[in-house]
Amino acid sequence: MKKMLKKTFILLIAITIIVTNTTLAVSQKDSTDLQNKINEAKDDLKDVNNNKSEAEKQVDSLQSQIDKYQSSIDSLNDKLDDLNNSIEENEAKLKEKQKEYDENSELLDERLITIYEAGTVSYLDMLLTSSSLVEFISNYYLITELTSYDLDLLEQMDKEKKEIEEIKQTLENDKKEIENLKSEKEQKTKELNSTKKEKEGYIDELSGEAKQLQEDIAQFERDKAAIDKRLEEIANANKPSKPSGGSGGGSSSSKGYICPIPGLSKANITCGFYGYSGHGGVDFGGNYGKSVVAAKSGKVVISETLTGNIPNYDSNGNKIGSYRSYGEYIAILHDDGAITLYAHGKPGSRKVKVGQKVKQGQQIMNVGNTGNVQPRPTPSNPRGGAHLHFEIRINGVRVNPEKYL
Ligand SMILES: [Zn+2]
Structure with a gap:
């Protein structure tokens, strides 16, 4: 033993x-x-x-x-x-x-x-x-x-x-x-x-x-x-002719983001940038089913589902799929070369396709708990771990979204 x-x-x-x-x-x-x-x-x-x-x-x-x-x-x-x-x-x-x-x-x-x-x-x-x-x-x-x-x-x-x-x-x-x-x-x-x-x-x-x-x-x-x-x-x-400023740059191109969940602000962040080691984004905890919108206008570069063995359930406790990592997630490339990423969407809620242009504030999916979330959803707690994980990358480097909201 x-x-x-x-x-x-x-x-x-x-x-x-x-x-x-x-x-x-x-x-x-x-x-x-x-x-x-x-x-x-x-x-x-x-x-x-x-x-x-x-x-x-x-x-x-x-x-x-x-x-x-x-x-x-x-x-x-x-x-x-x-x-x-x-x-x-x-x-x-x-x-x-x-x-x-x-x-x-x-x-x-x-x-x-x-x-x-x-x-x-x-x-x-x-x-x-x-x-x-x-x-x-x-x-x-x-x-x-x-x-x-x-x-x-x-x-x-x-x-x-x-x-x-x-x-x-x-x-x-x-x-x-x-x-x-x-x-x-x-x-x-x-x-x-x-x-x-x-x-x-x-x-x-x-x-x-x-x-x-x-x-x-x-x-x-x-x-x-x-x-x-x-x-x-x-x-x-997709490098723009005039590269955008880094985290310390404060150029106008790095501004102009809105909160990816309408009605919320950075005050609603439940886990901050590197709130634990390796956490390269911010979390908006709870809010299951709420709209997720594009933080800035741009073009969808990723819209996909990562399936795996972390089960997900509907509100009746019935299994509705198995996911891994970011689960249902979307990445949007903006005109200045910055990229925003939205993860753990509700099963089947993605509303945009790769290559599609989106306007700031346009709904792209719903908040969910697909993939690697804590606590893991269970039949008795089907909304366990629900949150939106949101990242901003500038020049390929993750930056603290709190400074851009
Ligand atoms: Zn997160």
Whole structure:
């Protein structure tokens, strides 16, 4: 079990190294961007490991439950052994007592026959009509012919009979208790096995989840790198004669953006530019279904869906598709060479095609939660993680959209 977790951990490290190397190869040009990506991958891995250690705790608590069941089964086994020993002893004692009683009974028979043959009273009749030995003894007291030897013998036999009854009772009780202990043990064993099963299922799920999450992160990195490259090529191919100013330039061409969700402003940003490492845009959290509009007039250069294995649901909890990375997203090239990007749109909501010209404020899609969003949408929370992710690139470099809104 521990081995399995260790294996998963080694696998995660290996994937991280691969991810980091891929990132290195793709963006050697920009060392800042590279560092951000490495940090982002490290952060993502930290998240995975945090999730993992939380799950490990649960596995540990199941293990301590298993240990408890095992130790109570062990103590039940000890009790069973003790009872079996006591039964064995009592059975031997019973055999011995029975033998003594039988011998005395034989002796008494002989004595009674002797008295009967010699005497006048029907002792044998009396014995047959007496309900117990005690009654027989008390009847005997009335008979003067009876010797003290006979009385002693009868008393001893009565005592032996009582002892035999007691031992029999003890044996019966011990056997009952054994039955109880056995069924208790059976119950504990059942619980032990079901807890073991639960634990194993949890470990399988855990390693599967960690693996899936790591794969999703690695896929997102690959997608981002590919999209970066595409947008860089588009930007290079569409360089205006007068290049636009950078983040510090403040030239007129870098102004004139509106908020991509009408009615909202930069005050509604829920996660800022590099709000966490690697976050090269801003998020407008919530707002599921609201219109997303072009922040500035331009030409659509990307309008597509990245399908993958992160499921999405409608408001009734029915699965309506599986996505990855940016999910449903659009990129618009503006006249000054800047590019805006809008991600995680509602399934099927994109309203513009590549090559289409759009005016500032024109609806391009609706806010959704497709692709790599947190928290992941679930059937019970179909709008989980909904937000618009918005980026601005100037000269192929991501800039803080807050400064342009
Ligand atoms: Zn974002």
